[in-house]
Each structure stands twice: as C-alpha cells, then as structure tokens.
Amino acid sequence: MEQTKELLVNMGPQHPSTHGVLRLMVKLDGETVTWCQPDVGYLHRCFEKLCESKTYPQVIPFTDRTDYAGPMLHELCFVEATEKLFGEAITVPDRAQYIRVLTSEFQRICSHLLALGSMAMDIGAVTPFLYCWRDREKMYSILERITGTRMLYNYFRVGGLRNDLPVGIIGSPNDGEDKADKTFWGFINYFDSYVVPQWEALVTGNRIFQWRTMGVGCLKSEDAIAYSASGAVLRGSGVKWDLRKNLPNSFYDRFEFDIPVGKENGDCFDRWLVRQEEMKQSSRIVKQCLQWLAENSGEVMGKVPRILKPPKGEIYHRVEAARGEVACYVVSDGSPNPYKVKWRSPCFTHLQLMPHLCPGHKIADVVAILGSIDIVLGEVDR
Amino acid sequence: MEFLKEKFPEAQFATLVNGDTEILTTGAEYLNVVKACHAAGYTFCSVVSAIDWKERLTLVASLCRINPAEINARTIHVKVDLPRTGAHVQSIVELYPGANFHERETYDMYGIRFDGHPNHRRILLPDNWQGGHPLLKDFIDKRPKRPRLVRYRNAE
Numbered sequence: 061m062e063q064t065k066e067l068l069v070n071m072g073p074q075h076p077s078t079h080g081v082l083r084l085m086v087k088l089d090g091e092t093v094t095w096c097q098p099d100v101g102y103l104h105r106c107f108e109k110l111c112e113s114k115t116y117p118q119v120i121p122f123t124d125r126t127d128y129a130g131p132m133l134h135e136l137c138f139v140e141a142t143e144k145l146f147g148e149a150i151t152v153p154d155r156a157q158y159i160r161v162l163t164s165e166f167q168r169i170c171s172h173l174l175a176l177g178s179m180a181m182d183i184g185a186v187t188p189f190l191y192c193w194r195d196r197e198k199m200y201s202i203l204e205r206i207t208g209t210r211m212l213y214n215y216f217r218v219g220g221l222r223n224d225l226p227v228g229i230i231g232s233p234n235d236g237e238d239k240a241d242k243t244f245w246g247f248i249n250y251f252d253s254y255v256v257p258q259w260e261a262l263v264t265g266n267r268i269f270q271w272r273t274m275g276v277g278c279l280k281s282e283d284a285i286a287y288s289a290s291g292a293v294l295r296g297s298g299v300k301w302d303l304r305k306n307l308p309n310s311f312y313d314r315f316e317f318d319i320p321v322g323k324e325n326g327d328c329f330d331r332w333l334v335r336q337e338e339m340k341q342s343s344r345i346v347k348q349c350l351q352w353l354a355e356n357s358g359e360v361m362g363k364v365p366r367i368l369k370p371p372k373g374e375i376y377h378r379v380e381a382a383r384g385e386v387a388c389y390v391v392s393d394g395s396p397n398p399y400k401v402k403w404r405s406p407c408f409t410h411l412q413l414m415p416h417l418c419p420g421h422k423i424a425d426v427v428a429i430l431g432s433i434d435i436v437l438g439e440v441d442r
Numbered sequence: 443m444e445f446l447k448e449k450f451p452e453a454q455f456a457t458l459v460n461g462d463t464e465i466l467t468t469g470a471e472y473l474n475v476v477k478a479c480h481a482a483g484y485t486f487c488s489v490v491s492a493i494d495w496k497e498r499l500t501l502v503a504s505l506c507r508i509n510p511a512e513i514n515a516r517t518i519h520v521k522v523d524l525p526r527t528g529a530h531v532q533s534i535v536e537l538y539p540g541a542n543f544h545e546r547e548t549y550d551m552y553g554i555r556f557d558g559h560p561n562h563r564r565i566l567l568p569d570n571w572q573g574g575h576p577l578l579k580d581f582i583d584k585r586p587k588r589p590r591l592v593r594y595r596n597a598e
Contacts, residue, residue: 106576400577
C-alpha cells in the first residue's frame with residue numbers, strides 16, 4: 061500500500077507573504093495543512109526594557125515603532141494612559157481631543173487600506189495593492205503637512221498635541237479629487253466617491269476573490285473571545301464589540317458611527333467586509349471632526365508640569381487600534397521614568413489563532429488567513 | 443466586584459485610577475480566583491504580565507468581559523506575589539487559550555514558570571538563549587558590545 065509522509069515546511073522568515081519576518085512552521089499532507097505553529101521574535105528589541113530608562117515623553121516615539129502602519133492609535137494609548145496616571149492634574153483641551161480623534165481615524169483608514177491591499181496581494185491580486193499605495197501616498201502627504209513626517213509621527217503629547225493643524229488643511233466640503241493630497245475634505249470626498257466604490261467593484265465583488273476567501277478560516281464567536289481576538293477579527297465573527305463604543309476613550313462617545321459585524325461563523329471574507337465597512341465609518345467620524353474643528357478654535361496643549369512625574373500608581377488602558385485592542389500597563393513609582401511598561405499588542409495575540417484556523421485548509425489558504433488577521437511584525441515582536 | 447469579595451474574603455482588593463479592580467491573592471488560590479472570574483463572564487483574557495518589585499515578582503492576569511450591551515466594563519486584574527527565584531503558578535491556558543503566548547512571554551521575560559502550559563518554551567528570545575530574563579531589574583546584558591560607528595573624518 062502506498063503511504064504518504066508528512067512534510068514540514070518553513071514559511072518564512074524571508075517569505076514575501078508573511079508581511080515581515082515571521083516564520084510559520086507548517087506540516088503538510090499533500091497540499092493540506094495538518095499542523096501550523098508560528099515562530100516569532102525575529103524583530104524583538106525589547107522596547108519595554110528601553111522604556112524603563114526613558115522619560116515619559118521619550119517613550120512616545122517608541123510606541124510609533126511598534127505598529128508602523130497605524131502609529132497614531134498607539135501613541136494615543138500611551139499618552140492617555142499617562143494622563144490617566146496624573147488623574148485630575150492634566151486636562152486636555154477639547155480641540156486637542158478632536159484633532160486626536162481626527163488623526164486617529166484618518167490613520168485607521170490608512171491602516172485598513174494597507175490591510176486590504178496586502179491581503180489581496182497575498183491571494184494573488186497585485187493591482188489592489190498598488191491602488192492602496194496610491195491612496196496611502198495622498199494620506200501621508202496630508203499627515204506630513206501636520207506632523208512633519210510621513211510615517212512615524214511622534215505627534216501626540218501628554219496633555220495635548222505638539223502643534224495645531226496648519227492653516228488650510230481642513231479645506232472646504234466642496235473640495236474635489238484635485239485637492240485629495242492637500243486637504244482633509246478633499247481626501248474624504250475623493251475616498252467616499254471614488255476609492256470605496258472602486259474597491260467594492262474591483263475586489264469585493266470579484267468572484268475569484270470570493271472563492272478564495274469564503275469558507276476559509278472560519279472562526280466561531282465563542283472561540284474568538286476565548287482566543288482573545290479583538291478588532292476586526294472579533295467583529296468578523298459576529299461579536300459586536302468595539303472599545304470605541306464599549307469603553308470610550310478620548311471623545312469617541314461624542315461621535316455617531318456604527319459597528320459593522322460579520323456573521324456568527326466568520327471567515328476571511330467577513331473580516332474583509334468588516335474592515336471595508338470600518339473605513340466608511342471612520343470617514344463618517346472624520347467628517348464630524350472636521351465640522352467641529354472648522355467652527356471652533358483654541359489651545360491644543362493643556363497645562364502640564366515641565367518634568368512629568370506621575371504619582372505612584374498603576375494603570376491599564378485599552379484602546380481600539382486599527383488591528384484590535386491595544387493596551388498598555390504602566391506602573392509609576394513617582395520618578396520621571398516609567399517603572400514598567402507592558403504593551404499588549406493585538407497582532408501578537410492574533411497569531412495564536414493560526415494553529416487553530418489553519419489545519420484542514422490548503423497551503424494557499426494559510427496565506428489568505430494570515431492576510432485576514434492582518435499582522436504587523438513590528439508589533440508582534442515589539 | 444462583589445462576587446469575588448464574597449468568595450475570597452481574605453484576598454486584598456484595590457481599585458486602580460481608571461476604576462479597574464485589583465485582587466491580590468496567593469499562588470495556591472490563583473487558579474480558583476481565575477475560575478470564579480471565568481464563571482462570572484470574564485471570558486476574555488486581555489494580558490498576562492508581571493511586575494518586578496526587586497524583592498518580589500507580581501504576576502498580573504487582566505480579565506475582561508465581552509458583553510456588547512455593556513458600556514464602561516472594567517477589567518479585573520488578578521495579582522499574585524511570587525518569589526524572585528523559582529517562581530511558578532498554575533497555567534490558565536485551559537480556560538483562556540488566548541493566554542498561551544502571553545504566559546510564554548512572561549516566562550521569557552521574567553522567568554515565572556506556568557505549570558501545565560502546553561508549550562512551555564521561550565517565545566521572543568531564541569530557544570537556546572542563556573542570558574537570563576531581560577525584564578528583571580537586575581538583568582545584565584552579557585553579550586559583547588558592538589563597536590561604535592565612527593565617522594570617517596574622526597577615524598584614524
């Protein structure tokens with residue numbers, strides 16, 4: 061009788077579809093995956109140890125470098141945790157809070173575009189990835205005008221922001237595509253009228269894409285909670301849970317938006333749809349911010365002491381970032397340096413799903429599953 | 443968190459600045475506290491970590507409740523004080539599969555062992571790493587120093 065032997069294949073660490081340096085050990089029976097185990101740590105630099113020798117403002121640039129595709133939301137997490145440690149001593153001006161929400165949601169669109177583009181490219185559609193970069197370039201140009209850099213912003217400060225929005229960046233609600241890389245309104249109008257319909261027609265409605273993603277990597281909602289999934293992975297499995305609504309930080313309770321959810325046993329396509337719908341909801345929040353900011357002016361930096369010495373205490377602050385729940389555990393001993401910083405990264409947690417989701421699928425589906433849980437390796441290894 | 447106060451009256455309770463509950467228990471009771479939290483609906487393990495207080499270690503497991511109708515649901519932090527050397531507690535991976543990587547990371551960084559963990563290895567550092575546990579406060583990096591880059595015009 062003929063027998064088959066299981067084959068152990070290493071995907072990565074230099075595999076182009078693993079979004080960085082991730083090693084996936086996969087056991088194959090023919091083309092079917094029987095076992096999968098991720099191996100991480102190739103980018104590990106122990107930024108938590110580094111934080112212990114830095115002051116609180118000096119930690120903010122490191123938080124950018126964890127998730128380099130959506131850094132604003134990570135800054136928000138650390139900055140707000142530090143403000144909470146001070147208790148009532150630091151109040152952030154309203155305008156700063158609105159700009160924080162504006163840039164964070166703008167960043168969420170930017171990050172989801174990359175997630176969708178790279179997932180489509182992993183499956184084999186190269187064109188959407190180029191379209192995603194076309195639009196991300198426009199967003200980077202706008203963010204560059206605000207913060208001075210294109211990727212790692214270091215824009216939020218404990219107590220407010222580094223600088224106010226530059227003059228004319230908000231634009232007017234009638235701005236069209238020609239102003240898409242110059243004003244917020246220009247980009248949002250371009251995004252709503254052109255980018256979203258294009259994605260829906262080009263990829264979401266594509267039959268090959270649907271065949272590749274539907275019924276692949278199904279995750280039950282109770283499993284999603286047990287495996288500590290968050291963000292689009294959790295909502296793709298039909299759990300209506302968004303920290304922006306359920307544990308509002310910053311001014312998120314002042315905005316109107318919906319939480320898109322997938323079906324009970326969510327597959328890769330559900331996660332795709334959730335991300336796509338979330339971009340539209342983020343665009344709604346951005347519009348509400350722009351309306352408020354156009355009418356109101358004011359300070360963007362509250363009163364903070366020259367040297368930040370939070371009182372003794374501990375804080376665990378959770379924020380809905382682009383990839384899921386980002387949280388940081390900060391312990392202060394009353395000195396200018398944090399005694400301990402622990403970064404809870406969603407991608408690191410989501411990688412635990414790989415051994416659960418992959419067995420039984422073909423090897424080409426592993427790439428689709430990995431794309432749908434949307435990892436950034438800088439955040440996995442921190 | 444009244445249900446915990448009734449069940450574990452000898453544990454110490456505290457409240458964090460943002461309203462989270464903190465319960466300090468013993469290593470023997472740790473798994474029972476976690477089980478009680480799980481039974482009360484705290485089925486989402488956000489993170490497992492540790493704090494090094496120089497004379498002792500504190501293990502922290504942060505458990506949350508995922509209830510879409512609930513707003514401002516606070517987290518429970520289950521804490522255990524452990525000795526600096528030879529610390530070990532029961533693993534909670536059976537209840538919370540999502541704690542798997544976090545427990546491995548805590549072992550990697552602080553040297554706390556988790557009894558009953560299905561895959562008890564280092565995770566971020568290499569498997570053959572001999573240099574100790576980096577997030578301990580007395581960790582010394584024993585690797586050879588890399589030569590500093592010198593500008594050409596200053597070089598000999």
